[in-house]
Amino acid sequence: MAEAVGGAFLSAFLDVVFDKLSTDEVVDFIRGKKLDLNLLENLKTTLRVVGAVLDDAEKKQIQLSSVNQWLIELKDALYDADDLLDEISTKSATQKKVCKVLSRFTDRKMASKLEKIVDKLDKVLGGMKGLPLQVMAGEMNESWNTQPTTSLEDGYGMYGRDTDKEGIMKLLLSDDSSDGVLVSVIAIVGMGGVGKTTLAPIFKKFLIVLDDVWIEDYENWSNLTKPFLHGKRGSKILLTTRNANVVNVVPYHIVQVYPLSKLSNEDCWLVFANHAFPPSESRGEDRRALEEIGREIVKKCNGLPLAARSLGGMLRRKHAIRDWNNILESDIWELPESQCKIIPALRISYQYLPPHLKRCFVYCSLYPKDHEFQKKNLILLWMAEDLLKLPNRGKALEVGYEYFDDLVSRSFFQRSSNRTWGNYFVMHDLVHDLALYLGGEFYFRSEELGKETKIGIKTRHLSVTKFSDPISDIEVFDKLQFLRTLLAIDFKDSSFNKEKAPGIVASKLKCLRVLSFCDFASLDVLPDSIGKLIHLRYLNLSRTRIVTLPESLCNLYNLQTLVLSRCRVLTRLPTDMQNLINLCHLHIDGTDIREMPRGMGMLRHLQHLDFFTVGKHKENGIKELGTLSNLHGSLSIRNLENVTRSNEALEARMLDKKHINHLSLEWSNGTDFQTELDVLCKLKPHQGVESLTIRGYNGTIFPDWVGNFSYHNMTSLSLNDCNNCCVLPSLGQLPSLKKLYISILKSVKTVDAGLDTSVQNENELEATESPIHKAFDA
Secondary structure, three states: OOOOOOHHHHHHHHHHHHHHHOOHHHHHHHHHOOOOOHHHHHHHHHHHHHHHOHHHHHHHOOOOHHHHHHHHHHHHHHHHHHHHHHHHHHHHHHOOOOOOHHHHOOOHHHHHHHHHHHHHHHHHHHOOOOOOOOOOOOHHHHHHOOOOOOOOOOOOOOOOOHHHHHHHHHHHHOOOHHHOOOEEEEEEEOOOOOOHHHHHHHHHHHOEEEOOOOOOOHHHHHHHHHHHOOOOOOEEEEEEEOOOHHHHOOOOOOEEEEEOOOOOHHHHHHHHHHHHOOOOOOOOHHHHHHHHHHHHHHHOOOOOHHHHHHHHHHHOOOOOHHHHHHHHOOHHHHOOOOOOOOOHHHHHHHHOOOHHHHHHHHHHHHOOOOOOEEHHHHHHHHHHOOOOOOOOHHHHHHHHHHHHHHHHHOOOOEEOOOOOOOOEEEOOHHHHHHHHHHHHHHEEEEOOEOOOOOOOOOOOEEEEOOEOOOHHHOOHHHHOOOOOEEEEOOOOOOOOOOOOHHHHHHHHOOOOOEEEOOOOOOOOOOOHHHHHOOOOOEEEOOOOOOOOOOHHHHHOOOOOEEEOOOOOOOOOOOOOHHHOOOOOEEEOOOOOOOOOOOOHHHOOOOOEEOEEEOOOOHHHOHHHHHHOOOOOEEEEEEOHHHOOOHHHHHOOOHHHOOOEEEEEEEOOOOOOHHHHHHHHHHOOOOOOOOEEEEEOOOOOOOOOOOOOOOOOOOOEEEEEOOOOOOEOOOHHHOOOOOEEEEEOOOOOOEOOHHHHHHHOOOOEEEEEOOOHHHHHHO
């Protein structure tokens, strides 16, 4: 099967390379090496010529293997070019202390690499000869690039399944106990995309649900179902499967099969229309014309609600009849299954994605099937891989959220029904199949990576769940010298010693941009060689036993995200963290870091910082927070007893941090009462803050700003261990307060009347180890 790497998919990648070629650093490098500047112009010309035929190549690659192979070679060359240009830019930025360093480069090897890239792209250009490729105007991408990003995962009904729901419920409520059977099985059998997974959760409160089962081995089934053999009489197991053979090996006496058929065209139309037409849209002549075309499109969806939902989401707010006719008349509908094993509707939905979304979607092929992922975590990976088109550095998350919501609206992602917290998403298994198909030989997902694993040398992105052999014995790492991504996902720690793994990775995989050792429970040290990964943008060491980080980590000029969450024995950060001037996200929740390194205020692009521990010295004192005006989300400021002068607190500039939603102010030891009151006065946050915690405060009263009515967004307030306080602030003035936690305020004698009244309307109140809880009880 030919891998569809995407013509328009590559146009976004080509733009990235083209932009880097035009930077001053690259131009100066060419001049410094006394290379012909025409080299650059020829390269740009090659890229323009290639770019002009990408849309046509994308359409023809499925049927013409020669076009598909040409796209593979082009993508391989673009990866090489991007790596080299990134290396040039990085060396330029990190050696600016030397005047005009690029004009004095003496590394002929670098120049030789550039010449090889030019030759490689010239060969790709030559490979176009004989291919039936035409220059296209590009209206497809322009037309489909402006779709609004609205989230559609909630609030949409189920159509055409009333009879099925009644039939399945009848089987669930039937009494099989007369036959002496304790547990029986109901199997919903139907083809992929027909709606089995959507239907099954309706009955979850009755039984065990096994979704999308493929096990055909009796022994495996027996091991899986042993815990259910002694269930109460009348217990039911509901399973869904595409494979009717699964039913024959289920080790139960009673297995009742419910075949789930396709939807009728009318019911399929209701699914499509509910996603394609916003409720607010008027029904005029144009709407009627679009409905006529839409009904013809639905007939080609073959009764699959997944297909109807995907196409409906794609066409939402598209009012041009031309756009709808393009979908109806697409050649992909007519492809034989041997050429395209993906549901045609999904393939069309992908084809009409804007180029930048295509790259982001294909990247998700690294996830295991049914993997639940969070929005922000995926966006940080996209950012590290340079998949986001950024107007400026500070907008990365906003752009990422737009991309993500757009993919949700087109049904490429859907909200997980298995999690009640955390905002998790998942891909339908057929959508995941599409991502795997499109990833081709550049993406590789391995459940178990070992000596026998076969991986192509063009692989740039790799994810793994388990190593079956010591990493030092896995020879594929010798071949993957251009690997960009190494992700441990749902990692299962192995019994063998992995202490050499980081050193091997750092020494062999020099082009890495994303590296995750997440859940390597036995990992306790990183080698100094980690500092040589000059392309690295994302490093995840969460839930490892790392004790200290090497100082060489601070050489990673391009590092954007450092995840150290739940590294329980980590007590300090490297001394020169201030050198990581491109760092945007520092996750240190669940660590035992007791003091911040000097100069954290230099990290002006920092957007996420779980906590800041105030040091006793000027270089790691609270003033360092003053320049971190881009912080978002939650922030805890600890060890405030080290702020000995109130003016120091003012230098933290808390009023300027407009994006902090959740703020915690904490003292661990007492100082004099007046100083703490003055410090708390100066730490007044902006008025948009949503939750506030004050812990360990030893002042006798709270400043006026605590409880002031101007904090109209504050929904949660927590006052803990403030033993010297005699009077509570006037919390009754907070109009949106829903949660109030008061504990260990032993000196409070009276309760503000306004507070007493407002508490009656609170959703949640907790008052412990404080005299005031008696007042509320009364």
